[in-house]
Amino acid sequence: MESVYIRATPTATTMDVQPTCTVIGGGLAGLLAADTMIRLGCKATILEKAKGVGGRMATRRMGGQTFDFGAQSLFGRTPKFQSMLESWKHAGLIAEWHPDLSARVREKKHPGPYFKGNPAMTSVPKYLAEGLTVHLQTRVTAVRTVDAAWSVETEHNHIFMSQALIMTAPVPQSLALLEAGGYEPDRNALAELRSVEYTSCFALMLALDGPSGLPAPGAMTLDGEPLAWISDNYAKGVAARPGAVTVCASEAFSNEMLEVHPERITQILLDAVRPMIHAHVESTQLHRWRYSRPVRTLQSSFLVADTKPPLLFAGDMFGDGDCESAALSGTAAAEFLHSTFCPTR
Ligand SMILES: Cc1cc2nc3c(=O)[nH]c(=O)nc-3n(C[C@H](O)[C@H](O)[C@H](O)COP(=O)(O)OP(=O)(O)OC[C@H]3O[C@@H](n4cnc5c(N)ncnc54)[C@H](O)[C@@H]3O)c2cc1C
Numbered sequence: 001m002e003s004v005y006i007r008a009t010p011t012a013t014t015m016d017v018q019p020t021c022t023v024i025g026g027g028l029a030g031l032l033a034a035d036t037m038i039r040l041g042c043k044a045t046i047l048e049k050a051k052g053v054g055g056r057m058a059t060r061r062m063g064g065q066t067f068d069f070g071a072q073s074l075f076g077r078t079p080k081f082q083s084m085l086e087s088w089k090h091a092g093l094i095a096e097w098h099p100d101l102s103a104r105v106r107e108k109k110h111p112g113p114y115f116k117g118n119p120a121m122t123s124v125p126k127y128l129a130e131g132l133t134v135h136l137q138t139r140v141t142a143v144r145t146v147d148a149a150w151s152v153e154t155e156h157n158h159i160f161m162s163q164a165l166i167m168t169a170p171v172p173q174s175l176a177l178l179e180a181g182g183y184e185p186d187r188n189a190l191a192e193l194r195s196v197e198y199t200s201c202f203a204l205m206l207a208l209d210g211p212s213g214l215p216a217p218g219a220m221t222l223d224g225e226p227l228a229w230i231s232d233n234y235a236k237g238v239a240a241r242p243g244a245v246t247v248c249a250s251e252a253f254s255n256e257m258l259e260v261h262p263e264r265i266t267q268i269l270l271d272a273v274r275p276m277i278h279a280h281v282e283s284t285q286l287h288r289w290r291y292s293r294p295v296r297t298l299q300s301s302f303l304v305a306d307t308k309p310p311l312l313f314a315g316d317m318f319g320d321g322d323c324e325s326a327a328l329s330g331t332a333a334a335e336f337l338h339s340t341f342c343p344t345r
Contacts, residue, residue, distance in 0.1 A: 022152050022160050024140050025168035027055025029315040029330035031128040033166050036334035049139035054125035063207035063283045065244035067233050074115040074323050081324040093123045100220035120238045144181030148309050164310040166333055170291035171196045189305040196317045200254040201292035204269045205285045208243035213278030226253035227272050247273050262286050294321040302333035310341045
């Protein structure tokens with residue numbers, strides 16, 4: 001496969017020459033896009049700003065405890081994702097799980113079965129990343145075209161060159177990267193992408209001095225305000241010892257309070273959760289998911305925003321705004337890219 005070589009831009013201190021396809025984002029969509037490209041015989045490189053892979057399939061350690069604080073469960077509506085789930089279950093990466101879902105949520109979702117990461121939500125992303133070229137702690141700052149190739153610039157002034165680009169970050173973040181590079185997508189593509197809307201979510205992690213006392217199964221939807229969800233990470237099998245609880249705030253609360261000081265948010269959520277738990281709270285961490293889930297999505301599987309050079313958008317904004325959508329979108333984008341543009345064919 002041909003590599004593309006160009007001069008570094010004046011702002012860059014170093015240049016990495018990468019063949020074929022750069023994937024921005026090491027969440028489920030980006031990992032499966034890169035994995036699919038490799039399986040089809042192409043080369044792909046993932047650039048991920050975080051310390052680890054997984055994106056919104058997120059697990060964190062705090063005070064000797066472990067917490068899932070992004071996606072909580074996986075479920076498959078389509079045979080394709082059901083078969084992925086089956087293979088991950090077979091590999092021991094996920095296990096069946098029975099959270100207590102309110103009738104409202106169950107109706108909106110799927111009758112099940114539901115799966116949890118084994119032991120935690122990052123098990124699948126970590127497994128997928130094995131054997132892939134993933135540059136962690138590599139925040140992309142701008143994207144532009146140079147001599148019919150994609151030039152992707154990072155905060156450390158590295159430039160990754162490739163013949164194709166797949167963008168999987170939440171849409172507003174991806175569009176900001178294009179804007180920073182002075183690249184204007186096709187008007188129709190831009191209008192479609194701009195129609196995607198997201199909701200936000202505050203996730204609060206609580207390290208306790210003993211068992212939470214939450215009733216079995218220890219994970220449930222809460223229909224009140226400001227809390228939407230509570231999960232005992234020990235009961236779930238994520239934490240090795242009792243006393244690790246995650247609560248997620250409701251959409252309405254999170255959207256309204258997005259810019260309020262984190263200390264104030266923590267206090268409000270703590271006040272709401274205290275009557276539900278039986279142990280003393282030793283420490284807390286709040287995470288703000290600005291783009292938690294897309295609430296207005298696109299019904300195609302991915303979007304081709306340019307062909308010369310190829311630029312594709314993939315992620316959970318295509319479909320139903322969940323892990324299944326992200327997985328199917330990343331896979332479909334890579335299959336399309338390979339069949340249409342891959343120069344080895
Ligand atoms: C609190 C919460 C609960 C959820 N619960 C569920 C659930 O129970 N079930 C379910 O199916 N779904 C759930 N979801 C949604 C699910 O997590 C997402 O739909 C899915 O993980 C999206 O995957 P993705 O690959 O499309 O995007 P992401 O996982 O967001 O991946 C995008 C990646 O791009 C990276 N990135 C962004 N900008 C840059 C940049 N400039 N440079 C480099 N990298 C960059 C990000 O760090 C991220 O890793 C939940 C989400 C949240 C937040």
